[in-house]
Amino acid sequence: MSQKPKKNANNNNNNIKKKDGIISAITNATNDTQIKAAHTVYEYEVENSDKPEISIYRKSLVLRPWFIFLAINIFGLLALLFIGYGLSVGFSSASSRIHGESCNATSECSQTDYLICANNKCECPNTKYFNGATCADRLSINSKCMGVYENECGYGLNCYFNTATLASSCLCSKERFWDTRISYCQLLYGFNQTGCSASEQCQTGANMVCSNSKCSCENKKFWNGSMCGNVANYMDTCSIDVNCDTTKLLNCSITGESLYKCVCAFDYYWSSSSNICLVKKTDTDPCSSSSECRDDLGLVCSSGTCSCLNTYYWSVNKCLRKIQYNQICTAHSQCDDTIGLTMCSGGKCVCPSLYFYNGTSCQFLLENGYNCNSTFTCDTNKFLTCDATLKKCKCLGTRFWNYTTCVDQRISGESCVHTIQCKSSVGLYCDATNTKQCMCLYTHYWDGTACQPKLSNTIGCSVGQCQDYKGLTCSGTCQCPTDYYWVKFIIK
Numbered sequence: 001m002s003q004k005p006k007k008n009a010n011n012n013n014n015n016i017k018k019k020d021g022i023i024s025a026i027t028n029a030t031n032d033t034q035i036k037a038a039h040t041v042y043e044y045e046v047e048n049s050d051k052p053e054i055s056i057y058r059k060s061l062v063l064r065p066w067f068i069f070l071a072i073n074i075f076g077l078l079a080l081l082f083i084g085y086g087l088s089v090g091f092s093s094a095s096s097r098i099h100g101e102s103c104n105a106t107s108e109c110s111q112t113d114y115l116i117c118a119n120n121k122c123e124c125p126n127t128k129y130f131n132g133a134t135c136a137d138r139l140s141i142n143s144k145c146m147g148v149y150e151n152e153c154g155y156g157l158n159c160y161f162n163t164a165t166l167a168s169s170c171l172c173s174k175e176r177f178w179d180t181r182i183s184y185c186q187l188l189y190g191f192n193q194t195g196c197s198a199s200e201q202c203q204t205g206a207n208m209v210c211s212n213s214k215c216s217c218e219n220k221k222f223w224n225g226s227m228c229g230n231v232a233n234y235m236d237t238c239s240i241d242v243n244c245d246t247t248k249l250l251n252c253s254i255t256g257e258s259l260y261k262c263v264c265a266f267d268y269y270w271s272s273s274s275n276i277c278l279v280k281k282t283d284t285d286p287c288s289s290s291s292e293c294r295d296d297l298g299l300v301c302s303s304g305t306c307s308c309l310n311t312y313y314w315s316v317n318k319c320l321r322k323i324q325y326n327q328i329c330t331a332h333s334q335c336d337d338t339i340g341l342t343m344c345s346g347g348k349c350v351c352p353s354l355y356f357y358n359g360t361s362c363q364f365l366l367e368n369g370y371n372c373n374s375t376f377t378c379d380t381n382k383f384l385t386c387d388a389t390l391k392k393c394k395c396l397g398t399r400f401w402n403y404t405t406c407v408d409q410r411i412s413g414e415s416c417v418h419t420i421q422c423k424s425s426v427g428l429y430c431d432a433t434n435t436k437q438c439m440c441l442y443t444h445y446w447d448g449t450a451c452q453p454k455l456s457n458t459i460g461c462s463v464g465q466c467q468d469y470k471g472l473t474c475s476g477t478c479q480c481p482t483d484y485y486w487v488k489f490i491i492k
Contacts, residue, residue: 097122139170156185189215249277283314412446427451457486
């Protein structure tokens with residue numbers, strides 16, 4: 001089989017007639033000068049072909065030239081679009097700013113990396129962090145982290161290394177806790193702040209507990225300004241860390257030992273029976289010790305009652321110094337009885353009857369009491385002599401002053417108002433309270449001239465001579481009453 005190429009222009013009429021459809025199609029499809037220049041159309045005539053015509057070349061199945069041209073154009077257009085997109089992406093990538101570069105608007109920053117322009121720099125937004133390549137979502141609680149990227153952990157978290165797991169995780173700092181209600185690290189609650197739901201949400205190291213949604217100290221502890229400290233009891237040593245039990249009204253104060261101890265306030269006293277500080281008592285209140293009385297007001301416990309010292313008197317709300325001789329007063333109790341001023345008479349403090357004021361105190365008139373010295377001598381005609389020590393005129397020996405002169409002291413059974421009137425040299429004294437007579441002490445009896453010791457058991461006696469203070473009576477001899485017997489005490 002031989003093939004003979006022929007140009008379209010030299011085709012005979014028959015052939016053209018047979019092929020006019022194809023020639024016409026090619027001719028119409030090749031009107032474009034660029035295609036004509038690029039292509040030469042050939043027609044082949046097969047000689048002596050005994051084989052049947054292949055079905056694929058049947059006229060009805062032969063591809064039309066216009067369809068091929070359309071497919072080529074579509075393919076070319078797609079290629080141009082792809083190349084243009086690649087070039088535009090490359091150009092866009094080449095012109096976009098990366099993380100950390102300066103900018104004036106967010107559009108200048110790489111949008112594929114989610115960058116924004118903040119403070120004239122391409123940065124990640126608040127919800128993201130830069131992982132070295134692009135902006136990624138910030139990590140949440142307990143997420144694994146690298147610890148090398150700024151703001152890697154979000155929600156107030158920080159990246160901490162766990163020595164137990166040998167890995168780093170996003171956790172709250174020691175001053176914060178993870179609040180599941182808002183998914184954020186909140187500051188730990190301080191003393192008396194409300195909002196907690198667990199003790200772990202209270203400031204660490206302060207020994208606080210969460211009670212009724214408030215961070216506070218547990219029982220038997222107190223807030224010392226920085227933490228909950230242990231409570232100390234009465235007279236326990238106290239300090240800034242260990243304070244006193246305020247429920248018992250105790251205060252931490254320095255004592256005489258230069259130590260700080262838990263004591264009651266100045267106007268309180270410690271009651272061991274009540275185990276608490278009680279308010280101190282005032283004038284005339286019953287007491288068992290001076291610590292119960294208002295010592296700051298001058299009160300002491302005397303005879304079971306809070307009262308002023310003997311040189312003071314109670315006036316409205318405090319003890320005042322007792323009034324001196326001839327000064328204005330309104331009551332006997334205001335006068336200084338320590339120097340004998342027991343009377344408020346005529347609105348002034350004076351000595352009582354039978355006494356006179358010698359310049360320092362009230363003196364009994366029977367002592368005379370006039371001052372004496374080398375220039376002022378005592379009246380010897382009145383049996384007075386000058387006491388060299390006291391510098392006062394006194395009666396000689398066994399005499400006393402009866403307002404005008406010195407007379408002999410009195411013996412047992414005679415009346416008196418002061419012991420100085422009794423003959424003390426023989427053992428007598430004046431029972432001014434009861435009998436108002438000169439008498440011997442209860443351990444002695446009067447024998448007519450002097451006081452003698454009372455007699456013991458089995459010794460001959462007269463009435464009143466036995467040791468009645470030991471139960472003895474006189475029945476010829478000193479002896480015990482019926483149903484009693486005498487026991488000797490031997491002192492070794």
